[in-house]
Amino acid sequence: MNKTSEKTDTVMARTPEINSAGARPGCGEKLLEINNLTVAFNKNGRRGVVLDDISIKIPRGKIIGLVGESGCGKTVLGSSIIGLLPERGSEISSGEINFYKSAGERENLLNLNYHGMKKYRGSKISMIFQEPMSSLNPVYTIGSQIDETIKNKNRDLSGAEIAGRSIEMLSKVGMPDPARVYSMYPHQLSGGMRQRVVIAIALANNPDLIIADEPTTALDITVSEQILFLLYTIRDNFNSSIILITHDLSVVANVCDEIYVMYRGSIVECGGSREVFSSPKNPYTIGLMEALPEFGAHKRPLHVIKGNVPSIFTKIEGCKFKDRCARASQICECAPPVKFSSDTHYYRCHF
Ligand SMILES: Nc1ncnc2c1ncn2[C@@H]1O[C@H](COP(=O)(O)OP(=O)(O)OP(=O)(O)O)[C@@H](O)[C@H]1O
Ligand SMILES: [Mg+2]
Incomplete structure (x- = not known):
């Protein structure tokens, strides 16, 4: 079986097989690096932090999955990269988004004005928006x-x-x-x-980075599998990097080289697909995985993460997931530390 047909089979099977690409987060030639990005929205005199100190590395030629429930801030993160945050009410309060034109030459996209950013849009970075008809x-x-x-x-x-x-x-x-x-x-x-x-x-225009925001949500399963297979071919034929935004972990398991799990504006776990799927650490990641039919195939009821993602205008001290987490205890009133389970797999949790 050749390489391409192997990949087709994996995608088509739609099992939670772990992608064997084995890429490590941040390894390989760097294309984009987000450091400590914080974005807030101001509405009716209230300020809500939507992205809270986000750091992400995107290597060239890899598919990076960005997962999390509705309202976690995935689209806002994609829009921040391509400079399309709403002009009114949004505020980038800290951080940088460095685009690497070559190994030694980088530019902080947040320093660019409208015309500077226009040179990137379409030619170096493009975004596939959530609803195709609206684009x-x-x-x-x-x-x-x-x-x-x-x-x-x-x-x-x-x-x-x-x-x-x-x-x-x-x-x-x-x-x-x-x-x-x-x-x-x-x-x-x-x-x-x-x-x-x-x-x-x-x-x-052959961009270096494609941000694909839920590209398959509105499609039926066979078409969505064809589109996901297309992402493989794009990565391989164009050497483009792809940020695949989705709330569907099984898509990530099948397609992505690396995973960032996002909860209420923070990255709570990150690693190569293989390591995160074989050994998830953060209770939120574990909850998302247990909610997958494929993972719960042993005739047990599917796990549900109780409650919803809190609004960005709700103030939360300590761990933002604590009110929905079965493991939460007193210590979760303090901000969780970053822990490394390997050089390339980290998570935020007290446990
Ligand atoms: N223009 C805006 N003004 C105020 N709040 C906003 C604005 N845009 C988004 N938000 C809020 O920011 C949070 C993150 O929104 P975002 O669209 O990034 O979520 P998402 O993770 O992409 O969700 P989904 O999976 O539903 O697409 C949500 O609470 C949303 O209500
Ligand atoms: Mg979205």
Whole structure:
């Protein structure tokens, strides 16, 4: 069996097999490094911290999973990287987001103004947003929307050359009959085809980093597996790094090289897929895993993490998960320390 078909089988099987890529967090050539990023929203005179001292390393050519329940801050983190936080009400109070153009040359994206950031968007960093329909303009053809992205970064290309590239991009993301789809409108396509178009736009200028925010949530299982397989091919063929944002741990287990688990704006556990899945340490990560049907295959009721992620405007002292954690005790009133279970696997917990 060749390498590609092995990967297809793994994704298609949709079992919680642990990705064998064996990558270690932060290992390999660095592409992006977030240090101590804190972001808050101000609303009705109240301030809520949505990202609390986040640090993440993204190596080149890897798929990094960012998981956590709804409201943990995953989309806000992705939007912070690409400079698309809402202008009103958001506040980056500390930290840096360093993009490595080469091993020795880096730029802190937080120092860039609108025009500086525009040079990165689409060409070096692109984002696939949660809902494909909201990223596509219903009154323009698919072709003209991909053309526009390519034209923005390639002013010297002729119309015919741009159209040729757009059709090539559609073909690269596995679109059936790309030349015909080029002239169609978004409403004429199925959900899976629209998601492929959004991915084609994200890839159009060969970015170094793709932030894919729940790219499969709105899709049925077979299409979502095809899209996940596409992420593999993108990583391998373009050597792009991908941040895959999802609340589905089984997707991460199958696709990602490394995992960051996020809870209420903090990274609570991080490591290579293999080590986190084989030996999760933080009770929140354990709770997410036990809630997976695949992991609970021994005819026992699925585990449910009681309660919800607290609002960013609720003040919490100490461990933010303590009110939902079965292991919580007095000590959890203090902020949990960072503990290392290996050089590359760390978690925040008192236990
Ligand atoms: N513009 C905003 N103003 C105020 N609060 C916001 C704003 N955008 C997001 N939030 C809050 O920030 C928190 C994190 O939101 P975010 O969208 O990043 O969550 P998420 O992890 O992506 O969730 P989901 O899985 O549902 O997409 C939520 O509590 C949300 O209500
Ligand atoms: Mg989100």
